[in-house]
Amino acid sequence: MSARRFTRREFLKAAGTVTAMTAVNGLPIDAFAATYERKLVRFPEKTDLILLTSRPPQLETPLSYFKELVTPNEALFVRWHITPIPTTVDLGEWRLTVGGNTNKELLLSLDDLRKFEKVSYTAVIQCAGNGRSFFEPRVPGGQWKNGAMGNVTWTGARLKDILNAAGIKAGSVDVSFDGLDPCRVPTVPDFVKSLPMDKALEEDILVAYEMNGGPLTMLNGFPARLIVPGWYATYWVKSLSDISVNTKAFEGFWMNPAYRIPDNECGCIPGGTKPARTTPIHRMSTRSLIIAPGEGQKLTANKPLTITGVAFSGGYGIKDVIVSTDGGRSWAKADLGKDLGKYSWIQFTLPWRPAKLGTYTLMAKATNTIGDSQPFEGLWNPAGYLWNKVEPLAVVVN
Amino acid sequence: MNKTMTMLIILAMAGALLAVLPVSLGAEQKGSVRSIELPNMPVDLANGPDRDTVNRFCGICHGVEYVPMQPRMSKAQWSATVTKMIKVFGAPVPQEDADKIIGYLSTAYGTGQ
Numbered sequence: 001m002s003a004r005r006f007t008r009r010e011f012l013k014a015a016g017t018v019t020a021m022t023a024v025n026g027l028p029i030d031a032f033a034a035t036y037e038r039k040l041v042r043f044p045e046k047t048d049l050i051l052l053t054s055r056p057p058q059l060e061t062p063l064s065y066f067k068e069l070v071t072p073n074e075a076l077f078v079r080w081h082i083t084p085i086p087t088t089v090d091l092g093e094w095r096l097t098v099g100g101n102t103n104k105e106l107l108l109s110l111d112d113l114r115k116f117e118k119v120s121y122t123a124v125i126q127c128a129g130n131g132r133s134f135f136e137p138r139v140p141g142g143q144w145k146n147g148a149m150g151n152v153t154w155t156g157a158r159l160k161d162i163l164n165a166a167g168i169k170a171g172s173v174d175v176s177f178d179g180l181d182p183c184r185v186p187t188v189p190d191f192v193k194s195l196p197m198d199k200a201l202e203e204d205i206l207v208a209y210e211m212n213g214g215p216l217t218m219l220n221g222f223p224a225r226l227i228v229p230g231w232y233a234t235y236w237v238k239s240l241s242d243i244s245v246n247t248k249a250f251e252g253f254w255m256n257p258a259y260r261i262p263d264n265e266c267g268c269i270p271g272g273t274k275p276a277r278t279t280p281i282h283r284m285s286t287r288s289l290i291i292a293p294g295e296g297q298k299l300t301a302n303k304p305l306t307i308t309g310v311a312f313s314g315g316y317g318i319k320d321v322i323v324s325t326d327g328g329r330s331w332a333k334a335d336l337g338k339d340l341g342k343y344s345w346i347q348f349t350l351p352w353r354p355a356k357l358g359t360y361t362l363m364a365k366a367t368n369t370i371g372d373s374q375p376f377e378g379l380w381n382p383a384g385y386l387w388n389k390v391e392p393l394a395v396v397v398n
Numbered sequence: 399m400n401k402t403m404t405m406l407i408i409l410a411m412a413g414a415l416l417a418v419l420p421v422s423l424g425a426e427q428k429g430s431v432r433s434i435e436l437p438n439m440p441v442d443l444a445n446g447p448d449r450d451t452v453n454r455f456c457g458i459c460h461g462v463e464y465v466p467m468q469p470r471m472s473k474a475q476w477s478a479t480v481t482k483m484i485k486v487f488g489a490p491v492p493q494e495d496a497d498k499i500i501g502y503l504s505t506a507y508g509t510g511q
Binding site for chain 1: 423424425429430431432433434435436437438439441457458459460461463464467468469471475479486487488489490
């Protein structure tokens with residue numbers, strides 16, 4: 001690794017990130033991009049976020065927000081699949097229907113949801129395709145960098161309690177979840193996801209009606225969404241409308257063929273090839289990201305600074321994070337910050353005083369409590385999921 | 399520095415901050431109804447024959463921003479993508495228009511292959 005030089009793409013990425021920090025509303029922040037410009041835009045209940053698409057809204061969080069342990073609601077990324085999306089909800093009319101293979105059908109208002117025991121924890125929400133734009137060979141799809149993630153305190157009712165209130169009948173195999181997103185073309189599949197029965201009954205799965213103590217923003221799934229901590233956000237169905245207990249495995253489009261990875265331990269195959277078998281994506285890979293200094297940032301020799309970043313894993317918590325300032329030749333253990341539990345990300349810090357002039361390559365590598373870590377080379381799959389490579393980050397000391 | 403001076407500087411800084419950070423657009427609440435209005439962000443695709451066909455069909459399910467966001471792709475790759483939209487996602491695009499769309503994409507956003 002130490003001898004490895006930056007590719008042109010990595011340089012462009014670095015240049016783009018630096019520009020991003022000084023960008024203002026509506027101006028291009030990635031002047032080097034060959035085919036499109038990432039610009040900052042303002043959507044309702046949101047701060048300036050990086051535009052991927054406006055219909056449906058897909059908005060990425062600028063990295064500077066990840067200096068905070070908890071991501072503010074207005075800065076959390078947005079990802080919808082098909083236009084149009086729900087933009088109006090009448091809570092007088094809205095009911096969460098819980099039915100299927102149950103003793104009774106429930107029609108829960110938001111007030112009814114609040115009557116269940118209230119549960120709260122902080123969990124990373126991350127799009128399965130976060131980091132897709134770094135894949136080589138490139139893959140089509142939403143070209144996210146690292147900002148399709150965030151760390152949010154979610155509050156709601158346990159899915160288990162709701163299902164038990166409806167009464168799960170014998171012979172149930174899974175539970176499917178549908179949201180308010182209207183599908184106006186009959187041939188286009190409605191966004192519905194499912195969880196196996198045993199997963200659905202896990203203690204920590206929530207129907208959340210609050211994020212960071214406030215209502216969900218409309219773009220993040222008002223009035224209530226599913227929270228499946230440790231699993232990629234594709235399961236976290238927004239603006240929930242229906243929960244159905246099924247006697248036959250749900251096999252809708254968004255479970256198969258969408259959101260699948262090669263059916264092997266790494267979920268990866270050689271670049272540009274096709275997998276023999278696939279399986280639904282679920283648990284998040286372990287990953288870390290250096291947030292400060294920023295990529296390409298100019299530093300002063302002998303001036304002390306702190307390397308900071310975030311690390312998380314698919315619900316196992318982080319055991320340690322090691323940091324290198326010399327492109328991976330030597331490593332030091334970083335200090336870990338406040339522990340908000342196994343689903344939250346943890347901040348890491350390493351004091352550093354670069355003595356010599358020149359370009360330094362910083363790296364961070366996290367390991368979770370069951371020993372999963374991060375690869376030095378990107379693992380490839382055709383849909384661009386599970387990105388968790390140890391990212392080299394160049395800074396210049398002068 | 400005296401207290402008044404410090405206060406003035408703080409006020410000036412706060413003012414500057416407010417000027418830089420536009421107020422976040424909220425959601426509208428009328429009784430039990432909460433709603434937002436999505437901003438319009440028109441996208442101009444590169445000039446070329448059949449651009450209108452691309453706007454018309456691709457825009458049914460998603461904004462055409464999806465096009466320039468993609469890596470440059472060969473005609474075979476664009477063809478696979480358009481076919482996926484039709485066969486997998488169920489996009490209602492007649493074959494004749496699909497061919498026009500593939501032609502436009504591989505010319506305006508292609509690799510030349």
